[in-house]
Amino acid sequence: MIENPFYGHEFHGDYDLVSIGKLDLEEGGSIPDCHLAVATFGTLNDARDNAILVSTWYSGTHQIFRDVYIGPDHALNPEKYFIVVVDQIGSGLSTSPHNADGPNAGIAMSRFPKVRIGDDVVAQERLLREHFGVETLALVTGGSMGAQQTYEWAVRFPAKVLRAAPIAGTAQNTPHDFLYTKALAEAITSDPGFNGGEYTSNADVVDGLTRHAGIWAVMGFSTEFWKQEVWRALEFESKEAFLAGFLEPYFTAMDPNDLLSMAWKWQRGDVARHTGGDLAAALGRITAKTYVLPINEDMFFPVRDHVAEQELIKGSELRVIDDILGHLGLFGVAPTYIGQVDRHLKDLLDTKV
Amino acid sequence: MIENPFYGHEFHGDYDLVSIGKLDLEEGGSIPDCHLAVATFGTLNDARDNAILVSTWYSGTHQIFRDVYIGPDHALNPEKYFIVVVDQIGSGLSTSPHNADGPNAGIAMSRFPKVRIGDDVVAQERLLREHFGVETLALVTGGSMGAQQTYEWAVRFPAKVLRAAPIAGTAQNTPHDFLYTKALAEAITSDPGFNGGEYTSNADVVDGLTRHAGIWAVMGFSTEFWKQEVWRALEFESKEAFLAGFLEPYFTAMDPNDLLSMAWKWQRGDVARHTGGDLAAALGRITAKTYVLPINEDMFFPVRDHVAEQELIKGSELRVIDDILGHLGLFGVAPTYIGQVDRHLKDLLDTKV
Numbered sequence: 237m238i239e240n241p242f243y244g245h246e247f248h249g250d251y252d253l254v255s256i257g258k259l260d261l262e263e264g265g266s267i268p269d270c271h272l273a274v275a276t277f278g279t280l281n282d283a284r285d286n287a288i289l290v291s292t293w294y295s296g297t298h299q300i301f302r303d304v305y306i307g308p309d310h311a312l313n314p315e316k317y318f319i320v321v322v323d324q325i326g327s328g329l330s331t332s333p334h335n336a337d338g339p340n341a342g343i344a345m346s347r348f349p350k351v352r353i354g355d356d357v358v359a360q361e362r363l364l365r366e367h368f369g370v371e372t373l374a375l376v377t378g379g380s381m382g383a384q385q386t387y388e389w390a391v392r393f394p395a396k397v398l399r400a401a402p403i404a405g406t407a408q409n410t411p412h413d414f415l416y417t418k419a420l421a422e423a424i425t426s427d428p429g430f431n432g433g434e435y436t437s438n439a440d441v442v443d444g445l446t447r448h449a450g451i452w453a454v455m456g457f458s459t460e461f462w463k464q465e466v467w468r469a470l471e472f473e474s475k476e477a478f479l480a481g482f483l484e485p486y487f488t489a490m491d492p493n494d495l496l497s498m499a500w501k502w503q504r505g506d507v508a509r510h511t512g513g514d515l516a517a518a519l520g521r522i523t524a525k526t527y528v529l530p531i532n533e534d535m536f537f538p539v540r541d542h543v544a545e546q547e548l549i550k551g552s553e554l555r556v557i558d559d560i561l562g563h564l565g566l567f568g569v570a571p572t573y574i575g576q577v578d579r580h581l582k583d584l585l586d587t588k589v
Numbered sequence: 590m591i592e593n594p595f596y597g598h599e600f601h602g603d604y605d606l607v608s609i610g611k612l613d614l615e616e617g618g619s620i621p622d623c624h625l626a627v628a629t630f631g632t633l634n635d636a637r638d639n640a641i642l643v644s645t646w647y648s649g650t651h652q653i654f655r656d657v658y659i660g661p662d663h664a665l666n667p668e669k670y671f672i673v674v675v676d677q678i679g680s681g682l683s684t685s686p687h688n689a690d691g692p693n694a695g696i697a698m699s700r701f702p703k704v705r706i707g708d709d710v711v712a713q714e715r716l717l718r719e720h721f722g723v724e725t726l727a728l729v730t731g732g733s734m735g736a737q738q739t740y741e742w743a744v745r746f747p748a749k750v751l752r753a754a755p756i757a758g759t760a761q762n763t764p765h766d767f768l769y770t771k772a773l774a775e776a777i778t779s780d781p782g783f784n785g786g787e788y789t790s791n792a793d794v795v796d797g798l799t800r801h802a803g804i805w806a807v808m809g810f811s812t813e814f815w816k817q818e819v820w821r822a823l824e825f826e827s828k829e830a831f832l833a834g835f836l837e838p839y840f841t842a843m844d845p846n847d848l849l850s851m852a853w854k855w856q857r858g859d860v861a862r863h864t865g866g867d868l869a870a871a872l873g874r875i876t877a878k879t880y881v882l883p884i885n886e887d888m889f890f891p892v893r894d895h896v897a898e899q900e901l902i903k904g905s906e907l908r909v910i911d912d913i914l915g916h917l918g919l920f921g922v923a924p925t926y927i928g929q930v931d932r933h934l935k936d937l938l939d940t941k942v
Binding site for chain 2: 450462535
């Protein structure tokens with residue numbers, strides 16, 4: 237393992253690290269002692285029927301949900317629900333390449349095994365059942381890779397998921413997204429400082445991480461975000477200052493192997509693995525009341541890719557979020573964003589199932 | 590200079606290299622002996638009023654126009670028009686970083702000066718006037734960077750351009766495109782083999798050029814191109830085979846400095862340089878009958894960016910080309926592409942001006 241101060245309480249506030257023991261992985265191998273970083277909000281009621289699971293996106297953690305999505309004024313209301321946000325494996329907070337030590341020392345850094353969306357969901361299910369005593373979920377939600385995990389939950393454990401709200405992400409990753417993520421990964425691995433994953437600090441890979449941020453700038457926001465200079469609302473003077481002051485430091489603080497672990501997972505998200513490649517059959521398993529929430533300006537999870545899947549889910553609804561930021565609208569920067577999410581999630585939570 | 594067999598008659602067929610003498614550049618400095626590679630089709634009539642100028646896009650040359658756009662069955666009909674295709678400076682055929690020698694030896698490789706769209710247009714105007722005796726153009730057209738040059742012609746030399754048809758490109762480059770091109774350039778310059786532009790062969794930079802191709806894969810085609818596996822029509826077995834057999838060899842054959850010279854130029858295309866930054870005033874200078882031809886699935890020159898400019902051009906028309914390939918639809922791979930372009934260009938050429 238290596239030290240990286242970004243992944244800790246100073247930057248991520250309160251969370252617990254919970255061991256779920258050994259986690260065998262779909263691709264083979266295992267995590268000897270898998271820890272999940274978990275932030276909870278609210279209280280589980282006596283009926284144990286008010287639990288909501290939130291899973292995290294590429295580079296994201298529970299922090300953004302705590303700061304933007306969860307609160308008494310939001311659909312994710314801790315006065316009503318017991319909200320469990322689980323940071324994904326490879327997030328840098330849960331067991332990840334850079335922090336593997338102790339029993340996990342053998343899988344540190346470049347030796348970290350390949351982890352799939354399904355591995356996360358299996359780990360989360362075990363955590364909820366064994367640690368929190370939660371057997372059914374009033375709602376599963378998440379954005380981007382969190383949407384991938386949401387779909388995986390609804391297909392893998394249909395009886396446990398009463399409602400599902402994937403935001404800006406698909407059940408089966410698209411080939412275009414695979415290539416996009418490949419370009420992101422190559423920006424990192426091509427940096428000589430990456431050294432095959434055996435760098436001594438993320439600072440060794442600052443050039444690669446900066447180029448990785450530069451590719452996010454192209455695909456993460458919409459063309460109109462840049463044209464309308466929406467970054468001015470964030471009090472930057474130029475797009476270059478916005479990159480240097482926001483997007484680049486956001487990513488250069490992170491661990492290269494951790495990002496690559498998540499990127500590999502993202503590329504291969506696919507619920508049709510449960511049904512021999514038949515996506516319709518996989519989505520046909522879903523019994524959760526499902527709202528599919530794309531962002532209209534998303535460059536790499538475009539609305540039409542959501543529609544194609546939503547039409548395969550019984551009783552589902554398409555609820556398109558209007559946000560000029562595009563995919564990174566998930567950050568909730570636009571003042572009009574979270575209100576839309578809240579309205580859709582409230583409608584969904586108010587639906588009897 | 591260095592040898593690169595891609596840039597020659599074997600791969601590009603017939604063309605002439607014409608010296609237009611010293612070319613002073615907008616950014617300062619000059620090309621001591623600027624050569625333009627020119628392919629012509631048809632004959633200039635006695636009235637000298639049947640000339641059409643075609644300019645080239647990033648990485649493209651006259652070759653694609655010869656093979657796809659020009660012929661007796663096309664709007665660009667050499668039996669009727671005298672069609673002059675000029676390869677842009679930096680294209681690798683005209684004076685470019687890799688081929689600078691003789692009087693240009695002092696600007697070879699990393700010492701090549703910055704060239705702007707306006708420099709190309711000034712060079713083309715001199716070529717047409719001094720070498721071909723052409724003073725007015727029945728049509729100026731081109732795709733992508735060729736569209737940038739088309740707009741520059743129509744704004745800089747309004748009296749000389751009777752009709753203009755920019756395809757899949759804008760008069761003022763967008764900030765999103767600037768960032769996209771930045772990512773493309775950084776894929777090349779970050780390769781240690783690039784060596785600050787002083788490599789001994791493009792093969793030294795094959796890794797960077799391959800990553801550059803990988804970013805083109807993400808933005809050059811549409812998300813639906815990949816989802817519908819349109820590459821199967823080109824007889825590839827997988828998207829990986831398509832990349833390895835088409836897009837990667839396409840770019841790895843090319844010269845890194847040449848691509849970077851074009852990328853720098855592309856980033857800064859802007860007709861508003863003529864009017865102190867006032868785009869409406871610049872486009873208001875256009876007297877050419879103008880058809881604006883975006884491609885509906887273009888990821889980085891989206892239709893709406895064309896519309897915003899088209900609305901500022903008097904008497905212009907928007908003609909949207911339907912092509913699932915997206916921007917690289919310009920290659921004319923889809924059997925439905927060239928027919929649309931021909932129809933629009935024929936309508937335009939048939940318009941009395």
